Amino acid sequence: MELVSSVDDRYLTDEHRTIRDLVQEFARERVAPVARDLDIRAEFPWENVAEMARMGLFGIPFPEECAGVGLDTLALLVVIEELAKVDASHAIAVGAHTSLCAAPIYLFGTEEQRHTYLTRLAAGKVLGGFGLTEPQAGSDAGASRTRAVEKRDHWVLNGSKIFITHGGVGEIFVITAVTGGTDGNKEISSFILTKETCDLDRARAVGVGHDDALTPIPGFRSGKKEDKLGWRASDTRELILEDAIVPKENLLGKRGEGFKNFLRTLDSGRIGMAALALGIAEGALERTLEYTGLRRQFGQRICDFQAVRFDLADIALGIEVGKHLTYHAATLKDGGKPFTREASMAKLYCSELAMRASIKAVQLHGGYGYTTEYPVERMMRDAKICEIGEGTSEIQRLVIARQILGEPEEIIEGER
Amino acid sequence: MNITVCVRRVPDTETRIKIAPDGKGIDPTGVKFVLNPYDEFAVEEALRLKEQAGQGTLTAVTLGGEAAKETLRTVLAMGADQAVLLKGEPSFDGLGTAEILAEYLKDRPLDLVFFGKQAIDDDNMQVPAMVAELLELPCVTVVVELQRKDGVWHAKREVEGGHEIVEFTTPAVIAAQKGLNEPRYPSLKGIMAAKKKPLEEVEVGTAESRVVLERLTPPPERKGPVFIGEGPEAVSELVRRLREEAKVL
Ligand SMILES: Cc1cc2nc3c(=O)[nH]c(=O)nc-3n(C[C@H](O)[C@H](O)[C@H](O)COP(=O)(O)OP(=O)(O)OC[C@H]3O[C@@H](n4cnc5c(N)ncnc54)[C@H](O)[C@@H]3O)c2cc1C
Numbered sequence A: 001m002e003l004v005s006s007v008d009d010r011y012l013t014d015e016h017r018t019i020r021d022l023v024q025e026f027a028r029e030r031v032a033p034v035a036r037d038l039d040i041r042a043e044f045p046w047e048n049v050a051e052m053a054r055m056g057l058f059g060i061p062f063p064e065e066c067a068g069v070g071l072d073t074l075a076l077l078v079v080i081e082e083l084a085k086v087d088a089s090h091a092i093a094v095g096a097h098t099s100l101c102a103a104p105i106y107l108f109g110t111e112e113q114r115h116t117y118l119t120r121l122a123a124g125k126v127l128g129g130f131g132l133t134e135p136q137a138g139s140d141a142g143a144s145r146t147r148a149v150e151k152r153d154h155w156v157l158n159g160s161k162i163f164i165t166h167g168g169v170g171e172i173f174v175i176t177a178v179t180g181g182t183d184g185n186k187e188i189s190s191f192i193l194t195k196e197t198c199d200l201d202r203a204r205a206v207g208v209g210h211d212d213a214l215t216p217i218p219g220f221r222s223g224k225k226e227d228k229l230g231w232r233a234s235d236t237r238e239l240i241l242e243d244a245i246v247p248k249e250n251l252l253g254k255r256g257e258g259f260k261n262f263l264r265t266l267d268s269g270r271i272g273m274a275a276l277a278l279g280i281a282e283g284a285l286e287r288t289l290e291y292t293g294l295r296r297q298f299g300q301r302i303c304d305f306q307a308v309r310f311d312l313a314d315i316a317l318g319i320e321v322g323k324h325l326t327y328h329a330a331t332l333k334d335g336g337k338p339f340t341r342e343a344s345m346a347k348l349y350c351s352e353l354a355m356r357a358s359i360k361a362v363q364l365h366g367g368y369g370y371t372t373e374y375p376v377e378r379m380m381r382d383a384k385i386c387e388i389g390e391g392t393s394e395i396q397r398l399v400i401a402r403q404i405l406g407e408p409e410e411i412i413e414g415e416r
Numbered sequence B: 001m002n003i004t005v006c007v008r009r010v011p012d013t014e015t016r017i018k019i020a021p022d023g024k025g026i027d028p029t030g031v032k033f034v035l036n037p038y039d040e041f042a043v044e045e046a047l048r049l050k051e052q053a054g055q056g057t058l059t060a061v062t063l064g065g066e067a068a069k070e071t072l073r074t075v076l077a078m079g080a081d082q083a084v085l086l087k088g089e090p091s092f093d094g095l096g097t098a099e100i101l102a103e104y105l106k107d108r109p110l111d112l113v114f115f116g117k118q119a120i121d122d123d124n125m126q127v128p129a130m131v132a133e134l135l136e137l138p139c140v141t142v143v144v145e146l147q148r149k150d151g152v153w154h155a156k157r158e159v160e161g162g163h164e165i166v167e168f169t170t171p172a173v174i175a176a177q178k179g180l181n182e183p184r185y186p187s188l189k190g191i192m193a194a195k196k197k198p199l200e201e202v203e204v205g206t207a208e209s210r211v212v213l214e215r216l217t218p219p220p221e222r223k224g225p226v227f228i229g230e231g232p233e234a235v236s237e238l239v240r241r242l243r244e245e246a247k248v249l
Helices: A007-011 A014-041 A046-055 A073-086 A088-108 A111-122 A200-206 A258-294 A306-334 A340-369 A376-387 A393-404 B037-053 B068-078 B094-105 B127-135 B188-194 B233-244
Strands: A128-131 A147-150 A154-165 A172-182 A185-194 A220-225 A236-247 B002-006 B009-011 B033-035 B057-064 B082-089 B112-116 B139-149 B152-159 B162-168 B172-176 B199-206
Touching (some): A014 A046, A014 A073, A014 A376, A014 B188, A046 A200, A073 A306, A088 A128, A088 A154, A111 A185, A128 A258, A172 A236, A185 A258, A258 A306, A258 A340, A340 A376, A340 A393, B002 B037, B002 B127, B009 B068, B033 B037, B037 B057, B037 B068, B057 B094, B068 B188, B068 B199, B094 B199, B112 B127, B127 B172
Parallel strands (some): B002 B112
Antiparallel strands (some): A147 A154, A172 A185, B009 B033, B152 B162
């Protein structure tokens, strides 16, 4: 059963709707049949990623001269949301690649960097990722220990990044590192680093994911793949920097602006995460409406029990609220207005909604919902990370509080 | 190479269909409409032939109302160059529709005219053959493979229990079957480009119906599962029912 919401009428154009229909069809025909298996085997969806690249899903908000599609943030969100209704791992492939890697290169990169890296990312030729988190620096990203030391004609980077989406499968990364300053007042900068995908054979077979023309950075490689609760078909890995030799021209943005820039990057990323979480909640409700409409106990359909109706109504209400928050944040962004507060609110609300909705979905499926025969247990596992990645729910609350108190970004507790 | 693909707007296979109160059609409220699935194979094959040829024009044609423009936009988004809406009402039987299509096609340069082998809503399977007849062109239906060797076209078509290979020369009419290819999804760029491609409208009026739809009836309600028993003693009863009632053994 497909949910239809009039909220769409308020924010979306006909073009957005056509895109929604297209991705919905793709998700139904290509993603739904393989999602369970990919999850069980923790396998990256290379075939589908190749098709998604052909459809242009990896370059939605970038101009055509950068090999992008030239659409807006709402178009990106609609795509992420539709994929997440069926499988969150497919959705984060688009989200992380676009918002966390291609977007900062578009926003802060030079013409040359856009030409070399963004065109390949936007065309979906290779996958990208964003390396911020470190073993000792999670919520407190300013505690970064990855160091970049300037030499005559290059930088030398040492350190390690963990939990990096596309760490193994990707080839282009935006990496943050400390380029100077002292504890408490570190100077952080961003760099563009390249390496070969760890799935060279698969990438060659599907024709996407590798480009011989990119020169790998010596001393930069991916480490072990995480075995995760959810997002199992997404590739999450450590990235290791051992005397990595990074050319001077790979500095992204101005030296020392890394912190400011990744905060901006995360603001956008959070709207994407909100859309992903929203998609999970919608998928969970759709499956639950179908199931409770068929399953009978005590001589009636499950959905005819009043207590069940209360739950269904609450989730539907949450989705309606989440849509407004998310699309509104995107509209602000596309209109060039500040959206930090709204992005955090959307991300916080939708990720908690996804968790609530998917737990309810499992509950209303009873024992069947606890098995892999039905997709709702996967949705429940996939929902949890939305409350952790790109700033935990606690950090979102701190961001919102700081915004409403009118405080500058820097003084959030735990973040320097 | 000039290729025309005739397409039709039909209800999505995933939609739950309700019969309209007058019993002579479906209630369109809340129904999602899509490009007829068999037409997708036709469009894909036409696109591939054009791409292989490296030149030519691919025109999408449909007979229908204003809403059918959406279907034409889908075909344009997949890669067709231009589209024509023959604005009018299709007939229930194929002939009236075929007459209008043939009338439109007869004076145009044509190498191949593609159709899906049937529309999934009325399942009549008539229009491709009738158009071919009216245009006096060869017609190959239920095509699962299409090749051109030394200027001669070869088509593999599905027949009961096997395949038939036929040869023909163009101009010709082809009706596509599932398996002919794997249709592409339109790209986002394709969707945007489609808005700018030419979409011509020609008023054609209502097609003449020689067969009138009297009444639609829904399929019988599906019966729930039957519990026959447990263990080896239930097997003979199961076999009996499969043989005598379900008639599958
Ligand atoms: C599947 C997956 C994909 C990821 N992808 C990426 C990626 O692509 N790139 C990337 O850079 N990172 C990525 N991450 C990392 C993710 O962003 C971090 O895990 C997240 O920011 C939390 O950091 P942490 O794990 O170190 O937890 P910690 O910061 O150690 O937090 C532990 C707990 O303490 C709480 N806490 C911390 N500080 C405060 C405070 N000031 N007030 C109140 N509570 C607080 C947190 O909310 C949390 O509940 C990914 C993680 C996962 C699991």
